[in-house]
Amino acid sequence: MFRISDLCAILLYLAAMAGIGFYFGKKNKSTEEYFLGNRAFPGWAVGLSMLGTSISSVTFLALPAAAYVLDYRQAVNSFAMPFAALLAVWLFIPFFRRGRATSAFEYLEARYGPFFRAYAAFCFVITQFIRLATVLYLVALPVAGMTGGSLTTVIVVCGFFIALYTVIGGIEAVIWTDVIQTVILLLGGVLCMGLMLYELPEGLSDVLRIGLADDKFSFGPVTWGLNDRTFTVLLLLGVVSYTTDYSSNQNVVQRYIAAKSLREARKAVVLSAAMSIPTWMCFFFLGSCLYAFYKVVPDAAVANLAADEVLPHFILTRTPPFLGGVIIAACLAAAMSSLDSSINSISTVCSVDFVKRYGRERSDASLLKIAKIIAVVCGMFMIGGAAALVHIPKESVNDFCLIIASMFGGGKLAIFLLGFFTTRVSGRALLAGLIPAILFNLYLACNTLGWVPEALRMPIHAYWTGILVNAGLALVAYLASFRFPCRRNLTGLTVWTQQEK
Secondary structure, three states: OOOHHHHHHHHHHHHHHHHHHHHHHOOOOOHHHHHHHHHOEOHHHHHHHHHHHHOOOOHHHHHHHHHHHOOOHHHHHHHHHHHHHHHHHHHHHHHHHOOOOOOOOHHHHHHOOHHHHHHHHHHHHHHHHHHHHHHHHHHHHHHHHHHOOOHHHHHHHHHHHHHHHHHHHHHHHHHHHHHHHHHHHHHHHHHHHHHHHHHOOOOHHHHHHHHHHOOOOOOOOOOOOOOOOOHHHHHHHHHHHHHHHHHHOHHHHHHHHHEOOHHHHHHHHHHHHHHHHHHHHHHHHHHHHHHHHHHHOOOHHHHHOOHHHHHHHHHHHHOOOOHHHHHHHHHHHHHHHHHHHHHHHHHHHHHHHHHHHHOOOOOHHHHHHHHHHHHHHHHHHHHHHHHHHOOOOHHHHHHHHHHHHHHHHOOHHHHHHHHHHOOOEOHHHHHHHHHHHHHHHHHHHHHHHOOOOHHHOOOOOOOHHHHHHHHHHHHHHHHHOOOOEOOOOOOOOOOOOOOOO
16 A cells, blocks of 8 residues: 655655756756756766666666566667767767757768758657657556556656756756656665565575576577577667667767766766666666565465566565655656656757758747747647557557657668768768668568568567668668769768868
């Protein structure tokens, strides 16, 4: 049963987040402050913010659930993060910090032309809109179950507070609340783990003994397979996913630019990467502790619960008053650190890449008002979209997210990497690769959802979609560049021309 003391802890947390938003809201007098905090953030704060943003809304529950029900194979893709982080430190950060860029997609206009800037920005905005609704909905499910409130009420209350401090406080509120939220979610995970280990008769020894006996620490088979989640496939998926994030995700790029110097931006990426893998492994180990706990301390109710409902059950039944509320607040923090970043980045991209780029000449004060209006619309869409998802069967939500992400997310990595690493790929060559890549993307999405006739269906796991689409786009575009070579001035826009004067 939910306790009043737990509710007090949650309300204190939400009030603190709103208070931070109002505090920083008084300082926002320009778009430079609202979008980038005057490019003055220290590396450690940016790094913690990046860590918090990378931990999705359901990480707090989904990773322990994955380890509880299976093993650690879903942790494998995170092992690729150091590779992507090194690329960012060496290459991506200097590129995005050149000049006075605000958006990640400004680079694409300089490299290929305005169409690809608009295309990539549009794809980003669509995927982030869908992400906002989905993330809020998914985190509301366990929170509603833990608090006893209605799903719609949880969506509205949480969504309101997230939108409030993000709209008012801008990027400063986002980054500093992310820092606090990251600390809270780490504290929540450690508290859960500590309580389990304390109540187990032999503590850590029980977890290790049971986990080894039941093969709960496996990272999956080291084999290739188009239709299986093997170690090799997940590692390759991680390389594509994290390189995409570090090279073309506005949530990440905006933090590169917001750091007060190149050195601080690099420090932020190193700190985030260094903390991310231990953090994720901590949450996987939390799942191992949960598995061992209910093996040693049986609970008849657990047998009827889905994997992602077991940790909420532990929190409600085995934690002291108020402490349970702190842990639920940690679950909320994992969501809010992702959602506030998405709202702010959508506002930035829409304002810079569309309103400022294609609209009439405006004063900075006018653009700032528009940015806040866009952020309000994002918050309304987030709440309304999440509430609409309540009426979609839970099993269909993942499929819905998959098809949207596949339709609008494919190819961005290839577009940016071809820009960085080649001098011959032109906008026309890239377009020649993009059209078949989008069609192939749609086919793979429909194939995953079972919408393709049996005779045309391929036994390919959804994890391969991004890998194959990016590889296909890069190959076709590069071959097309022999027919349509680049004739633009690429000084400072590629690895090979970066040092030219």
